[in-house]
Structures are given as C-alpha cells and as structure tokens.
Amino acid sequence: MAHRFFVTAIGTDSGKTVFSAILCEALKADYWKPIQAGLPGDTDTIRTLVSNKKSHFHEEGIKLTTPASPHAAGKKEEVEVSLQRIELPETENHLVIEGAGGVLVPLNDDENVIDIAIKFDAEVIVVSNLYLGSINHTLLTIEWLLKNQVPVRGIVFVGDPNPESQEIILKRSGLEELLHIYNEEKITKKEIKKYADRIREKI
Numbered sequence: 604m605a606h607r608f609f610v611t612a613i614g615t616d617s618g619k620t621v622f623s624a625i626l627c628e629a630l631k632a633d634y635w636k637p638i639q640a641g642l643p644g645d646t647d648t649i650r651t652l653v654s655n656k657k658s659h660f661h662e663e664g665i666k667l668t669t670p671a672s673p674h675a676a677g678k679k680e681e682v683e684v685s686l687q688r689i690e691l692p693e694t695e696n697h698l699v700i701e702g703a704g705g706v707l708v709p710l711n712d713d714e715n716v717i718d719i720a721i722k723f724d725a726e727v728i729v730v731s732n733l734y735l736g737s738i739n740h741t742l743l744t745i746e747w748l749l750k751n752q753v754p755v756r757g758i759v760f761v762g763d764p765n766p767e768s769q770e771i772i773l774k775r776s777g778l779e780e781l782l783h784i785y786n787e788e789k790i791t792k793k794e795i796k797k798y799a800d801r802i803r804e805k806i
C-alpha cells in the first residue's frame with residue numbers, strides 16, 4: 604500500500620524540507636507542498652536534493668510569494684487560502700506532503716495547516732530541532748496531535764545530539780525516533796542519500 608506522510612515541525616525553518624527530501628529519496632516517493640508561502644518554493648529545493656528518477660514533484664496547492672503565515676500572506680496577496688481550495692494530487696506512489704511552519708499555523712480564521720494532514724488521512728512525522736526550549740515545543744506539538752487523534756508515525760531530531768532532551772521527549776511522547784539529522788556543513792544530494800539509507804529500514 605502506498606504511504607501518505609505529512610511532515611510537520613515544531614516551528615518554521617526547522618528542516619522539514621530537508622527531511623522531506625530524505626524521505627522522498629528513501630521511498631522514491633512523490634512530493635507535494637499544499638501551501639507555499641515565500642520564495643524560493645520548497646518544491647524547487649526538493650528538486651535539487653532528490654536523486655532518484657521515480658519521485659514526482661507535484662505543483663503546489665496554493666502559491667504565495669510573501670514569507671509569512673499563510674493566513675497573512677493570503678490576505679496581503681488577496682488570495683483565498685482555505686482547505687476547500689486544496690486538492691490532493693493524483694498518484695499511485697508514496698506521497699510526502701510538507702506542511703508550512705508548525706501544526707497550528709493558520710490558513711485562515713478557522714483552519715490550520717494540520718487540517719491538511721487530517722483531510723488527506725496522512726500519517727504525521729514531527730521534525731524536532733534540538734535547542735534549549737525544544738522539549739516544550741516538541742511535547743506541546745505532540746500532545747496536541749495525539750489529543751486530537753491525529754496519527755503520528757514518529758519523531759525526527761535535527762541538530763547536535765542532546766541525549767537528555769531526546770530521551771525525555773521519547774519517553775513522555777511514547778513515540779519512536781525515526782532519524783537523527785546532524786548539523787551538516789552543507790546539505791547536498793550526497794547528505795540526502797546518506798540519511799535516506801539510514802531511514803529506509805525504519806519506515
């Protein structure tokens with residue numbers, strides 16, 4: 604059966620696109636960014652990072668150029684941002700869907716980015732950066748997801764190892780660590796392939 608994953612994080616600029624590239628490479632999966640706010644778009648970045656020839660990069664659902672929360676970017680550009688306007692691309696392949704920012708980033712007055720994962724029955728993967736303060740951000744994100752019955756596949760840590768933080772997050776959440784992405788000097792196709800080899804057997 605084809606997997607459908609939704610990659611979220613505990614904030615913005617956290618490594619969702621990098622991890623999405625890794626997951627696409629590991630599964631030769633398709634990629635889709637349902638709401639893009641800001642340039643360059645993540646889909647173009649993913650194209651430069653994925654090496655396999657099977658992955659297909661679908662057109663973004665809603666494209667905004669303003670680097671802001673989708674609700675604000677939509678208002679500024681006079682574009683309607685709503686769940687109803689976002690349609691799943693057709694594919695038989697595994698699909699990696701990348702959110703925008705974190706779970707409760709608003710699309711509009713009533714809807715949030717995470718509603719996209721719920722609408723399309725995707726399993727959520729949480730990218731958790733390791734910085735002072737990240738325990739709270741990570742556990743709040745996971746608690747919200749689990750209390751709202753959103754299926755969470757696991758956690759991906761990004762950054763310098765912090766065993767105390769990682770252990771307590773895993774223990775309190777009961778979730779599995781799927782991958783640890785270290786701080787790399789540069790993110791290129793080579794690093795993406797290296798991490799794809801590590802996550803392949805876990806997913």
Ligand SMILES: Nc1ncnc2c1ncn2[C@@H]1O[C@H](COP(=O)(O)OP(=O)(O)OP(=O)(O)O)[C@@H](O)[C@H]1O
Binds near residue numbers: 614616619621702784
């Ligand atoms: N492990 C890493 N090592 C070094 N640089 C990284 C790593 N992970 C991410 N980066 C860099 O950090 C920046 C932000 O990462 P990325 O674009 O993946 O974040 P994002 O969560 O997708 O952001 P957005 O919310 O805008 O979609 C990028 O320039 C990326 O190359």
Ligand SMILES: C[C@H](N)[C@H](N)CCCCCC(=O)O
Binds near residue numbers: 670673703704
């Ligand atoms: C511009 C940025 N890179 C993302 N596309 C959107 C992030 C929205 C974050 C909103 C917030 O949580 O304050």
Ligand SMILES: [Mg+2]
Binds near residue numbers: 645
């Ligand atoms: Mg991104």
